[in-house]
Amino acid sequence: MSNATNDVIDEKAKEKRIMVMMRQVLSAVARDTVPPPGMKHPLSDSTIQGIRDALALITSREHELNIELDEVNDKRPRFVDEPETTKVVSLDSITK
Numbered sequence: 001m002s003n004a005t006n007d008v009i010d011e012k013a014k015e016k017r018i019m020v021m022m023r024q025v026l027s028a029v030a031r032d033t034v035p036p037p038g039m040k041h042p043l044s045d046s047t048i049q050g051i052r053d054a055l056a057l058i059t060s061r062e063h064e065l066n067i068e069l070d071e072v073n074d075k076r077p078r079f080v081d082e083p084e085t086t087k088v089v090s091l092d093s094i095t096k
Contacts, residue, residue, distance in 0.1 A: 009069065016065040023058045026051055 030051055035041055041048065066072050 012065055012069055016062060016069065019058050019062045019065065023055060023062070026055055026058070 030048075033042055043051075
C-alpha cells in the first residue's frame with residue numbers, strides 16, 4: 001500500500017477510536033446520572049434526547065468506519081448465561 005493509502009487508513013482508525021471513546025463516555029454519563037426509582041432525573045428531557053441522538057450518530061459512523069476499514073462486526077452482544085444458538089459440527093462426523 002502507498003503512503004497515501006496508509007494515511008487514510010490511519011485517519012479512519014483514529015476517527016474510529018474517537019467514536020468508541022465518545023460512545024463510552026456518553027454511555028457512562030447516562031449510567032452515572034440515573035436517579036433512584038421515584039426520583040426526577042437530573043438531566044433535562046432535551047439533554048437526554050441529545051445524548052440518545054449523539055449515540056445513534058456515533059454508532060452509525062462507527063458502522064461506516066468498520067465497513068471502510070474492512071472490520072465488519074456482525075456479532076450481536078449476548079448474555080453470559082444465554083444459550084448458544086449455533087453448534088459447531090466436525091465435517092468428519094458427517095457420513096453418507
